[in-house]
Amino acid sequence: MRCSAYLRPLLGATAILALLLVANASSATYQAGRDLQAAVDGAMPGDTILVGPGVYDKVEITKSITLIGDGARIRPGDRNIGIRIAADDVTVSGFTVEGGSYGIHLVGSNNCTVSNNTVTGAVQWGIGLISSDGNTIRDNVANYNGLGPHRWYGIYLSRSNGNQILDNEASHNGEYGICLFPSCSDNVISGNVAVGNKYGVYAFTDCNDNIIARNRLDNNEIAGIKLIGGCIRNHILENEISENGVVGIFLQTGSGYNIIRGNEIAKNQLFGVQILEGPAGNNTIFENNISGSQRGIVVNTDGNHIYNNRIFDAVIPAEDRGTNQWYAAYPVGGNFWGGHIGTDEMSGPGQNISGPDGFIDLPYVINERARDIYPIMGESVHPIQIVRASVHPARAQIGTQVTVEVALESVNGVAQISARARNLLVSSDPIRPITMYSSGEGVYTGTLQTALMGAGRYAIVLTVKDARGFELVEEMGEVEILPRSGRDFNEALSSAMGR
Known part of the structure; x- marks a missing residue:
């Protein structure tokens, strides 16, 4: 309720006091005019201002109000802030902010809600929280911000704690989708999408005890998630992190005591x-699916605990340059290694009791210091697999052409393929190359010329490399080469050379 200026001269002092008390005890909802800042300045704490379709100038909020846009666009100009919030308990929802130095900017503001806004084209960050605690930033789109030479961010937190960053999209920004720097703790970063940035989520310098969960972080130039500069005790949980240009999750420079669990x-x-550099280490990495990279897990710090992960389709599944543990105490066990084949006939902590227990009996060896003593049984997973192979004929006289054919399944495509014939009985016999050609749909065919070969049994060895560098070398069959029978050497040579 408002005390109209036109009524005030008609009221006595007692009536005026009564109306003021009512006004202070309740909130009003009203429609803003073309001058949005004037509407905000004239509002009382607790009021709601509705902003209809149109283009508006920058606005600054210094009191606890609710600002609701419906088709409203803020265009502040390059050097200005679109919506600046410098008060507690403010709600801003439903706006499109285009351009400005910052899009929506909270400074020293607590317990605010910023939701369902679109912020794009800001010179620096789209949505920023500076020394602001306990806020909820939800269901916003902060795309294509910070694209200038300095490369800035979609959503930025600085010295801000206990905030909820939920279900936002922060994609195609200059540097980071969501950035925490420095000293940001106890924040929840959940349900967000960060695609096409340099980094999806980036935390730098003493950002501790944050939860980064259930985000989709794909196709970023360098990393899905990076923690650097002593970021400790963070929980990285159940995120989808795929097709980033260098690494999925990257911990660096003393970022330790973090939990990485349940991520794809x-x-x-x-x-x-x-995990690189610094003494912190002591991260716990478990129950993740890690696949399709050249290297699965690489660590050069100490004290990390890595278990119950599925690691497959990697050229090098694990690389350990420190002192780390790759299994949990029996019967929790170690990791599933997609290319590790073995038997499960024994059980117990020492794998010396008869009977299976779901672990491969022999350890998976990473290097001379690191091994997984309880590798988990499972169907072997290879990036390249031979579906079928044939060598025809299986017995051929010298001078006869032998056709080699193989059908492949390759997760990452086939970059190179070749075959060779190796004499099984005479080790000094030279290797005979076979050029392989694609016949379409994953089938490759080659011809073994036998005119210059000696009699004997030969293994046909296939070598295939995929686009990520994984190499398969496997025997695909054998052929027996028989001595000539009633044919002259020159005739056989001419036949082999198509004359």
């Missing part, structure tokens, strides 16, 4: 998980 980390170009 797939097809990141070089590394699934990489």
Whole structure:
């Protein structure tokens, strides 16, 4: 309720006091005019301002109000802030902010809600929280911000704690989709999408005890998630992290005591998980699916505990340059290694009791210091598999052409393929190359010329490399070469050369 200026001269002092008390005890909802800042300045704490379709100038909020846009666009100009919030308990929802130095900017503001806004084209960050605690940033789109030479962010937190960053999209920004720097703790970063940035989620310098969960972080130039500079005790949980240009999850420079659990980390170009530099270490990495990278997990710090992960479709599944443990105490066990084949006939902590227990009896060896003593049984998973192979004829006289054919399944395509014939009885006999050609739909065919070969049994060895560098070398069959029978050498040679 408002005390109209036109009524005030008609009221006595007692009536005026009564109306003021009522006004202070309740809130009003009203429609803003063309001058949005004037509407905000004239509002009382607790009021709601509705902003209809149209283009508006920058606005600054310094009191606890609710600002609701319906088709409203804020265009502040390059050097200004679109919506600046400098008060507690403010709600801003439903706006499109285009351009400005910052889009929506909270400074020293607590317990605010910023929801269902679209912020794009800001010179620096789209949505920023500076020394602001306990806020909810939800269901916003912060795309294509910070695209200038300095490369800035979609959503930015600085010295801000206990905030909820939920279900936002922060994609195609200059540097980071969501950035925490420095000293941001106890925040929840959940349900967000960060695609096409340099980094999806980036935390730098003493950002501790945050939860980064259930986000989709794909196709970023370098990493899905990076923690650097002593970021400790964070929980990285159940994220989908795929097809990033270098690494899925990257911990660096003293970022330790973090938990990485239940993430789907797939097809990141070089590394699934990489932990480098600094003494912190002591991260716990478990129950993740890590696949499709050149290297699955690489660590060069100490004290990390890595178990119950599925690591497969990697050229090098694990690389350990420190002192780390790759299994949990029996019967929790170690990791599933997609290319590790073995038997499960024994059980017990020492694998010396008769009977299976779901672990391969022999350890998986990473290097001379690191091994998984309880590798988990499972169907072997290879990036390249031979579906079928044939060598025809299986017995051929010298001078006869032998056709070699193989059908392949390759997760990452076939970059190179070749075959060779190796004499099984005479080791000094030279290797005979076989050029393979694609016949379509994953089938490759080659011809073994036998005119210059000696009699004997030969193994046909196939070599295939995929686009990520994984190499399969496997025997695909044998052929027996028989001595000539009633044919002259020159005739056989001419036949082999198509004359």
